[in-house]
Amino acid sequence: MQHNKRSELEYWLAFYLTKGVGFQTTQNLLAHFTFSEIFAPNSELTQAGPNRSVLDNLKRVNWQTISSLIRECDNSNIDIIYYSHPNYPQLLKEISNPPLVLFCKGNIDLLELPKLAIVGSRNATEVGRQLSSDIATNLAISDFCIVSGMARGIDSCAHQGALNVSGKTIAVLGTGVDVCYPKRAQSLYREIEEHGLLISEYLPGASALASNFPRRNRIISGLSMGTIVVEAEQKSGSLITAKYALEQNREIFAVPGSVFNELSKGCHALIKQGAKLIENCEDIFAELSVLPKSCLYKVKEEKKGECTDPVLKHLTFEVTPVDKLQQLSGLQMDELLSKLLDLELSGDVIRVLDGYTLIGRS
Numbered sequence: 001m002q003h004n005k006r007s008e009l010e011y012w013l014a015f016y017l018t019k020g021v022g023f024q025t026t027q028n029l030l031a032h033f034t035f036s037e038i039f040a041p042n043s044e045l046t047q048a049g050p051n052r053s054v055l056d057n058l059k060r061v062n063w064q065t066i067s068s069l070i071r072e073c074d075n076s077n078i079d080i081i082y083y084s085h086p087n088y089p090q091l092l093k094e095i096s097n098p099p100l101v102l103f104c105k106g107n108i109d110l111l112e113l114p115k116l117a118i119v120g121s122r123n124a125t126e127v128g129r130q131l132s133s134d135i136a137t138n139l140a141i142s143d144f145c146i147v148s149g150m151a152r153g154i155d156s157c158a159h160q161g162a163l164n165v166s167g168k169t170i171a172v173l174g175t176g177v178d179v180c181y182p183k184r185a186q187s188l189y190r191e192i193e194e195h196g197l198l199i200s201e202y203l204p205g206a207s208a209l210a211s212n213f214p215r216r217n218r219i220i221s222g223l224s225m226g227t228i229v230v231e232a233e234q235k236s237g238s239l240i241t242a243k244y245a246l247e248q249n250r251e252i253f254a255v256p257g258s259v260f261n262e263l264s265k266g267c268h269a270l271i272k273q274g275a276k277l278i279e280n281c282e283d284i285f286a287e288l289s290v291l292p293k294s295c296l297y298k299v300k301e302e303k304k305g306e307c308t309d310p311v312l313k314h315l316t317f318e319v320t321p322v323d324k325l326q327q328l329s330g331l332q333m334d335e336l337l338s339k340l341l342d343l344e345l346s347g348d349v350i351r352v353l354d355g356y357t358l359i360g361r362s
Contacts (some may be wrong), residue, residue, distance in 0.1 A: 004064070011035040013069060014061045014083035016100045020054040023097050025232050026083075053242075066068070075180055078204060079104040087111050095222040095248050099201035102219075103177040106197035108169050117224040117245075119217075119238040120154025120231045128154060128231035128263065131255060133161035134215055135228060138281040140167020147172065147224050149216060150181075150198075154230050154238075159196070160300070169196040171185050172220045174212035175187040176204040207320075218248075219242040225288065226251030232266030239266050242275070251287060253278045311339050312348070321355040 017024045029038050039061060073080055081087050081102045086190035089111045094099050097275060104111075118136055120128060126268050132154045136146045140162035148155040150171040163170040172190050175181045177200040180189040192198055201219065217240050221227050227245040229252070233272060252275040257264030271277050276287050314320065314328040326336050343349040349356050 005041075006035070008084065009070065009080060009082055010033070010066050010086070011117070012101055013066045014039060014058075014063075015082070016053070016082075017066065017069075018061060020051075020057055023083075024102060025054065025098060028181070046168060062311050062344070063320045072204060076204065077105060078177060079108050081108060084230045087347075089223055091115075092219065092222045095218060095244075097218065098222065101208060102201060103197050103204060104197060104199045105177050106193050106195075106322065108171055108197065110197045111223075113221055114143070115145045115170065117147040117153065117220045117227040117228055117241065118158035119220065119227060119241045120232060121236060121238065122151050122153040122155075123263070124153035124231050124275065125261070125263060126159070127156045128257075132157040132230045133164070135230065135255075135281060135284075136161030136169075137165050137167070139284070140165050140169070142281070142285070144168075145170060145218055148218055148305060149174070149237075150188065151215075151237075152182060152185070156185060158230075159192060163191055163195060166195070171196065171198050171225070172216055173198060173200040173224055174202070174216040175208045176200060176202050176206035178204045179207065181208045213237060214240050218244040221245035221250060222248055222335065224250060226253055226284070228253040228284070229270060229275070229306070230255045231257065231261075231263040231269055232270075233262060233342055234265045234269060238268055239270070251276065252285070253284055255279070282342075284297070285346055295322045311336065311343065315349060315356060315358050317358050319352055319355045319357050326357065 015021050031069045036056065041059060070080070081104055083093070083100055085096065087108050088102070116139055118132055120132060124132070136158040140146055145168040146158050146162040147170045150156060150159060150173060159169045159171060161210065168190060171180070173181065177198050180186050189198070199219070200206070201216075206212070214237065217237060221241050221244040224245075227241055227250060229238050229242055242252050252270060254267040254270040254275040254277060256267055256271065256277055259268070276283065278284055310329040310331060311325065314325055322336070326333055329336060340349065340351070344351060348359055350359050
Protein backbone atom coordinates (compact mmCIF):
# COMPACT_ATOMS: atom_id res chain seq x y z
CA MET A 1 0.00 0.00 0.00
CA GLN A 2 1.36 3.44 -0.89
CA HIS A 3 1.68 5.90 1.97
CA ASN A 4 -0.47 8.51 0.19
CA LYS A 5 -3.38 6.07 -0.21
CA ARG A 6 -3.95 5.54 3.49
CA SER A 7 -7.14 6.52 5.30
CA GLU A 8 -7.43 9.42 7.73
CA LEU A 9 -8.09 6.87 10.50
CA GLU A 10 -4.76 5.15 9.77
CA TYR A 11 -2.89 8.46 9.93
CA TRP A 12 -4.46 9.45 13.27
CA LEU A 13 -3.65 6.01 14.70
CA ALA A 14 -0.08 6.48 13.46
CA PHE A 15 0.17 9.72 15.47
CA TYR A 16 -1.50 8.04 18.45
CA LEU A 17 0.91 5.08 18.44
CA THR A 18 4.11 7.08 17.81
CA LYS A 19 6.20 7.58 20.95
CA GLY A 20 6.73 11.24 21.80
CA VAL A 21 3.80 12.49 19.68
CA GLY A 22 0.92 14.13 21.52
CA PHE A 23 -1.78 16.61 20.61
CA GLN A 24 0.51 19.66 20.36
CA THR A 25 3.08 17.96 18.13
CA THR A 26 0.31 16.65 15.90
CA GLN A 27 -1.22 20.12 15.55
CA ASN A 28 2.17 21.68 14.75
CA LEU A 29 2.89 19.09 12.07
CA LEU A 30 -0.56 19.38 10.47
CA ALA A 31 -0.22 23.18 10.39
CA HIS A 32 2.75 22.78 8.01
CA PHE A 33 2.29 19.48 6.19
CA THR A 34 -0.30 17.06 4.85
CA PHE A 35 -0.59 13.54 6.30
CA SER A 36 1.18 11.99 3.31
CA GLU A 37 4.03 14.50 3.58
CA ILE A 38 4.46 13.80 7.30
CA PHE A 39 4.68 10.05 6.81
CA ALA A 40 6.66 10.08 3.55
CA PRO A 41 9.86 8.03 4.02
CA ASN A 42 12.18 10.94 3.11
CA SER A 43 10.21 13.79 4.69
CA GLU A 44 12.00 16.75 6.28
CA LEU A 45 9.80 18.01 9.10
CA THR A 46 12.22 19.98 11.24
CA GLN A 47 10.48 23.34 10.70
CA ALA A 48 7.45 22.02 12.63
CA GLY A 49 9.55 21.65 15.74
CA PRO A 50 9.68 17.94 16.73
CA ASN A 51 13.05 16.69 17.93
CA ARG A 52 15.11 14.19 15.98
CA SER A 53 14.02 11.09 17.92
CA VAL A 54 10.32 11.94 17.34
CA LEU A 55 11.00 12.42 13.62
CA ASP A 56 12.76 9.05 13.52
CA ASN A 57 9.79 7.44 15.30
CA LEU A 58 7.38 8.92 12.71
CA LYS A 59 9.44 7.33 9.93
CA ARG A 60 9.26 3.93 11.65
CA VAL A 61 5.47 3.63 11.86
CA ASN A 62 4.40 0.00 11.55
CA TRP A 63 1.40 0.15 9.19
CA GLN A 64 0.80 -3.60 9.67
CA THR A 65 0.21 -3.00 13.39
CA ILE A 66 -2.26 -0.24 12.54
CA SER A 67 -4.15 -2.44 10.06
CA SER A 68 -4.31 -5.21 12.69
CA LEU A 69 -5.63 -2.77 15.30
CA ILE A 70 -8.38 -1.55 12.93
CA ARG A 71 -9.36 -5.17 12.15
CA GLU A 72 -9.35 -6.10 15.83
CA CYS A 73 -11.63 -3.13 16.64
CA ASP A 74 -13.98 -4.00 13.74
CA ASN A 75 -14.26 -7.56 14.98
CA SER A 76 -14.97 -6.39 18.54
CA ASN A 77 -17.56 -3.75 17.51
CA ILE A 78 -15.27 -0.96 18.69
CA ASP A 79 -15.62 2.36 16.85
CA ILE A 80 -12.52 4.54 16.61
CA ILE A 81 -13.31 8.26 16.73
CA TYR A 82 -10.28 10.39 15.78
CA TYR A 83 -9.81 14.13 16.32
CA SER A 84 -11.14 15.23 12.90
CA HIS A 85 -13.95 12.61 12.82
CA PRO A 86 -17.48 14.10 12.47
CA ASN A 87 -18.54 12.45 15.77
CA TYR A 88 -15.61 13.82 17.80
CA PRO A 89 -17.27 15.99 20.52
CA GLN A 90 -16.85 19.72 20.00
CA LEU A 91 -16.51 20.48 23.74
CA LEU A 92 -13.67 17.97 24.03
CA LYS A 93 -11.75 19.79 21.28
CA GLU A 94 -11.71 22.88 23.52
CA ILE A 95 -9.57 21.34 26.29
CA SER A 96 -5.81 21.87 26.36
CA ASN A 97 -4.82 18.24 25.71
CA PRO A 98 -7.66 16.40 23.93
CA PRO A 99 -7.23 12.70 23.16
CA LEU A 100 -6.13 12.05 19.55
CA VAL A 101 -8.46 9.05 19.35
CA LEU A 102 -11.31 7.57 21.38
CA PHE A 103 -12.17 3.88 21.32
CA CYS A 104 -15.94 3.48 21.68
CA LYS A 105 -18.39 0.64 22.37
CA GLY A 106 -22.09 1.46 22.12
CA ASN A 107 -24.01 4.35 20.60
CA ILE A 108 -21.55 6.99 19.36
CA ASP A 109 -24.44 9.39 18.60
CA LEU A 110 -24.52 10.10 22.35
CA LEU A 111 -21.32 12.12 21.89
CA GLU A 112 -23.41 14.86 20.29
CA LEU A 113 -25.90 15.25 23.17
CA PRO A 114 -25.69 17.89 25.93
CA LYS A 115 -23.78 16.23 28.77
CA LEU A 116 -23.28 16.71 32.50
CA ALA A 117 -20.75 14.75 34.57
CA ILE A 118 -21.55 13.30 38.01
CA VAL A 119 -18.57 12.15 40.10
CA GLY A 120 -17.87 11.36 43.73
CA SER A 121 -16.52 8.95 46.29
CA ARG A 122 -16.14 5.21 45.77
CA ASN A 123 -16.97 4.80 49.49
CA ALA A 124 -20.20 6.78 49.29
CA THR A 125 -22.84 6.78 52.02
CA GLU A 126 -26.32 5.44 51.31
CA VAL A 127 -27.57 9.05 51.19
CA GLY A 128 -24.86 9.99 48.68
CA ARG A 129 -25.63 7.00 46.47
CA GLN A 130 -29.33 7.86 46.48
CA LEU A 131 -28.62 11.52 45.72
CA SER A 132 -26.35 10.60 42.80
CA SER A 133 -29.01 8.30 41.36
CA ASP A 134 -31.82 10.85 41.85
CA ILE A 135 -29.87 13.73 40.25
CA ALA A 136 -28.91 11.51 37.29
CA THR A 137 -32.50 10.32 36.87
CA ASN A 138 -33.89 13.88 36.83
CA LEU A 139 -31.19 15.11 34.43
CA ALA A 140 -31.76 12.10 32.14
CA ILE A 141 -35.51 12.77 32.08
CA SER A 142 -34.61 16.31 30.99
CA ASP A 143 -32.60 14.98 28.03
CA PHE A 144 -29.10 15.36 29.47
CA CYS A 145 -26.61 12.57 28.90
CA ILE A 146 -24.88 11.56 32.16
CA VAL A 147 -21.09 11.17 32.02
CA SER A 148 -19.12 9.37 34.73
CA GLY A 149 -16.27 6.90 35.28
CA MET A 150 -18.10 3.64 36.21
CA ALA A 151 -16.27 3.41 39.57
CA ARG A 152 -18.24 1.92 42.45
CA GLY A 153 -20.13 4.36 44.63
CA ILE A 154 -21.29 7.70 43.22
CA ASP A 155 -20.23 7.00 39.59
CA SER A 156 -22.08 3.69 39.29
CA CYS A 157 -25.21 5.15 40.91
CA ALA A 158 -25.15 8.05 38.43
CA HIS A 159 -25.01 5.67 35.44
CA GLN A 160 -27.73 3.47 36.94
CA GLY A 161 -29.96 6.46 37.73
CA ALA A 162 -29.93 7.44 34.04
CA LEU A 163 -30.43 3.87 32.81
CA ASN A 164 -33.39 3.34 35.18
CA VAL A 165 -35.45 5.83 33.16
CA SER A 166 -34.08 4.73 29.75
CA GLY A 167 -31.86 7.81 29.79
CA LYS A 168 -28.50 8.26 28.10
CA THR A 169 -25.16 7.70 29.81
CA ILE A 170 -21.46 7.62 28.85
CA ALA A 171 -18.81 5.80 30.90
CA VAL A 172 -15.22 7.02 30.41
CA LEU A 173 -12.88 4.16 31.30
CA GLY A 174 -9.31 4.13 32.59
CA THR A 175 -8.79 0.74 30.93
CA GLY A 176 -9.26 -0.49 27.38
CA VAL A 177 -12.87 -0.04 26.33
CA ASP A 178 -13.22 -3.85 26.18
CA VAL A 179 -12.01 -4.30 29.77
CA CYS A 180 -14.57 -4.15 32.56
CA TYR A 181 -13.11 -2.48 35.67
CA PRO A 182 -13.95 -2.95 38.47
CA LYS A 183 -14.71 -6.63 37.74
CA ARG A 184 -17.85 -6.59 39.88
CA ALA A 185 -19.41 -3.98 37.56
CA GLN A 186 -20.00 -6.56 34.78
CA SER A 187 -23.78 -6.11 34.61
CA LEU A 188 -23.51 -2.29 34.60
CA TYR A 189 -20.80 -2.49 31.92
CA ARG A 190 -23.05 -4.65 29.71
CA GLU A 191 -26.06 -2.38 30.28
CA ILE A 192 -24.07 0.74 29.31
CA GLU A 193 -22.66 -1.05 26.24
CA GLU A 194 -26.20 -1.96 25.16
CA HIS A 195 -28.05 1.27 26.03
CA GLY A 196 -25.32 3.91 26.39
CA LEU A 197 -21.68 4.36 25.41
CA LEU A 198 -18.32 3.18 26.78
CA ILE A 199 -15.26 5.20 25.73
CA SER A 200 -11.52 5.14 26.42
CA GLU A 201 -8.37 6.75 25.02
CA TYR A 202 -6.42 3.59 25.92
CA LEU A 203 -5.83 0.70 23.52
CA PRO A 204 -8.24 -2.24 23.69
CA GLY A 205 -7.00 -4.71 26.27
CA ALA A 206 -5.22 -2.04 28.38
CA SER A 207 -5.34 -2.96 32.07
CA ALA A 208 -6.16 -0.69 35.01
CA LEU A 209 -2.97 1.26 35.82
CA ALA A 210 -3.26 3.82 38.63
CA SER A 211 -1.79 6.56 36.39
CA ASN A 212 -4.59 6.08 33.81
CA PHE A 213 -7.39 7.35 36.02
CA PRO A 214 -6.34 10.99 36.65
CA ARG A 215 -5.76 11.34 32.89
CA ARG A 216 -9.15 9.76 32.23
CA ASN A 217 -10.79 12.40 34.46
CA ARG A 218 -9.92 15.26 32.07
CA ILE A 219 -12.11 13.53 29.47
CA ILE A 220 -15.04 13.17 31.89
CA SER A 221 -15.02 16.92 32.56
CA GLY A 222 -13.99 17.82 29.01
CA LEU A 223 -17.02 16.12 27.47
CA SER A 224 -19.41 17.91 29.82
CA MET A 225 -20.96 21.37 30.17
CA GLY A 226 -20.53 21.02 33.92
CA THR A 227 -19.39 18.58 36.62
CA ILE A 228 -21.51 17.72 39.66
CA VAL A 229 -19.59 16.44 42.71
CA VAL A 230 -21.59 14.35 45.21
CA GLU A 231 -19.55 13.34 48.29
CA ALA A 232 -15.77 13.60 47.94
CA GLU A 233 -12.88 13.34 50.36
CA GLN A 234 -10.48 16.27 50.62
CA LYS A 235 -7.92 14.46 48.40
CA SER A 236 -9.77 12.43 45.79
CA GLY A 237 -10.09 11.68 42.10
CA SER A 238 -13.36 13.64 42.06
CA LEU A 239 -11.48 16.80 42.99
CA ILE A 240 -9.00 16.12 40.16
CA THR A 241 -11.98 16.00 37.80
CA ALA A 242 -13.29 19.26 39.30
CA LYS A 243 -9.83 20.84 38.88
CA TYR A 244 -9.85 19.88 35.20
CA ALA A 245 -13.38 21.29 34.85
CA LEU A 246 -12.15 24.57 36.32
CA GLU A 247 -9.19 24.71 33.93
CA GLN A 248 -11.54 23.92 31.04
CA ASN A 249 -13.79 26.82 32.06
CA ARG A 250 -16.76 24.54 32.78
CA GLU A 251 -19.34 24.83 35.55
CA ILE A 252 -18.69 23.01 38.83
CA PHE A 253 -21.59 22.05 41.10
CA ALA A 254 -21.15 20.59 44.59
CA VAL A 255 -23.68 18.98 46.93
CA PRO A 256 -23.13 20.09 50.55
CA GLY A 257 -23.34 17.69 53.50
CA SER A 258 -22.74 17.42 57.23
CA VAL A 259 -19.62 19.17 58.57
CA PHE A 260 -18.96 15.96 60.53
CA ASN A 261 -18.85 13.80 57.40
CA GLU A 262 -15.35 13.35 55.88
CA LEU A 263 -17.04 12.76 52.52
CA SER A 264 -18.48 16.29 52.55
CA LYS A 265 -15.13 18.00 53.02
CA GLY A 266 -14.17 17.90 49.34
CA CYS A 267 -17.54 19.37 48.31
CA HIS A 268 -17.30 22.11 50.95
CA ALA A 269 -13.77 22.97 49.78
CA LEU A 270 -15.08 23.30 46.21
CA ILE A 271 -17.94 25.56 47.36
CA LYS A 272 -15.45 27.78 49.20
CA GLN A 273 -13.50 28.05 45.93
CA GLY A 274 -16.59 29.16 44.01
CA ALA A 275 -18.37 25.96 42.96
CA LYS A 276 -22.15 26.35 42.84
CA LEU A 277 -23.87 24.84 45.86
CA ILE A 278 -26.75 22.67 44.64
CA GLU A 279 -29.53 20.83 46.45
CA ASN A 280 -31.53 19.64 43.44
CA CYS A 281 -31.69 19.71 39.64
CA GLU A 282 -33.54 23.04 39.59
CA ASP A 283 -30.37 24.65 40.97
CA ILE A 284 -28.41 23.19 38.04
CA PHE A 285 -30.95 24.27 35.42
CA ALA A 286 -31.05 27.79 36.86
CA GLU A 287 -27.25 28.06 36.71
CA LEU A 288 -27.04 26.75 33.15
CA SER A 289 -30.03 28.89 32.09
CA VAL A 290 -31.75 25.84 30.65
CA LEU A 291 -35.24 24.59 31.30
CA PRO A 292 -35.89 20.87 31.37
CA LYS A 293 -38.10 19.55 28.57
CA SER A 294 -38.66 23.01 27.14
CA CYS A 295 -37.84 25.10 24.12
CA LEU A 296 -35.12 27.03 25.92
CA TYR A 297 -32.37 24.50 25.39
CA LYS A 298 -31.80 22.37 22.33
CA VAL A 299 -28.67 20.68 21.05
CA LYS A 300 -29.01 21.90 17.49
CA GLU A 301 -28.98 25.64 16.90
CA GLU A 302 -31.56 25.48 14.14
CA LYS A 303 -34.15 24.21 16.61
CA LYS A 304 -33.89 27.25 18.83
CA GLY A 305 -37.11 28.74 17.52
CA GLU A 306 -39.19 25.63 18.15
CA CYS A 307 -41.06 25.26 21.43
CA THR A 308 -42.74 22.02 22.44
CA ASP A 309 -43.45 22.75 26.11
CA PRO A 310 -47.27 22.66 26.46
CA VAL A 311 -47.29 25.61 28.87
CA LEU A 312 -44.43 27.80 27.65
CA LYS A 313 -45.59 27.83 24.07
CA HIS A 314 -48.84 29.53 25.14
CA LEU A 315 -47.16 32.16 27.32
CA THR A 316 -46.03 35.59 26.12
CA PHE A 317 -44.81 38.75 27.82
CA GLU A 318 -48.48 39.71 28.17
CA VAL A 319 -50.42 38.33 31.17
CA THR A 320 -52.25 35.04 30.46
CA PRO A 321 -54.92 33.95 33.00
CA VAL A 322 -54.61 30.42 34.45
CA ASP A 323 -57.99 29.23 33.10
CA LYS A 324 -56.99 30.43 29.63
CA LEU A 325 -53.68 28.54 29.95
CA GLN A 326 -55.53 25.39 30.96
CA GLN A 327 -57.80 25.72 27.95
CA LEU A 328 -54.85 26.29 25.57
CA SER A 329 -52.55 23.59 27.01
CA GLY A 330 -55.19 20.91 27.54
CA LEU A 331 -53.58 19.98 30.91
CA GLN A 332 -55.48 19.08 34.09
CA MET A 333 -55.49 21.99 36.56
CA ASP A 334 -53.29 20.24 39.16
CA GLU A 335 -50.76 19.27 36.48
CA LEU A 336 -50.80 22.81 35.08
CA LEU A 337 -50.26 24.43 38.50
CA SER A 338 -47.40 22.02 39.25
CA LYS A 339 -45.77 22.87 35.88
CA LEU A 340 -46.20 26.59 36.47
CA LEU A 341 -44.54 26.25 39.88
CA ASP A 342 -41.55 24.49 38.24
CA LEU A 343 -41.31 27.25 35.62
CA GLU A 344 -41.51 29.88 38.35
CA LEU A 345 -38.75 28.20 40.37
CA SER A 346 -36.61 27.98 37.22
CA GLY A 347 -36.99 31.74 36.77
CA ASP A 348 -38.73 31.52 33.40
CA VAL A 349 -42.22 32.73 34.30
CA ILE A 350 -43.54 35.11 36.89
CA ARG A 351 -46.90 35.00 38.67
CA VAL A 352 -48.80 38.28 38.61
CA LEU A 353 -52.22 39.24 39.94
CA ASP A 354 -54.26 37.99 36.98
CA GLY A 355 -52.13 35.07 35.74
CA TYR A 356 -48.62 34.38 34.43
CA THR A 357 -46.15 36.06 32.11
CA LEU A 358 -42.76 35.13 30.62
CA ILE A 359 -39.62 36.64 32.15
CA GLY A 360 -37.41 38.39 29.60
CA ARG A 361 -33.86 37.00 29.31
CA SER A 362 -30.90 39.17 28.41
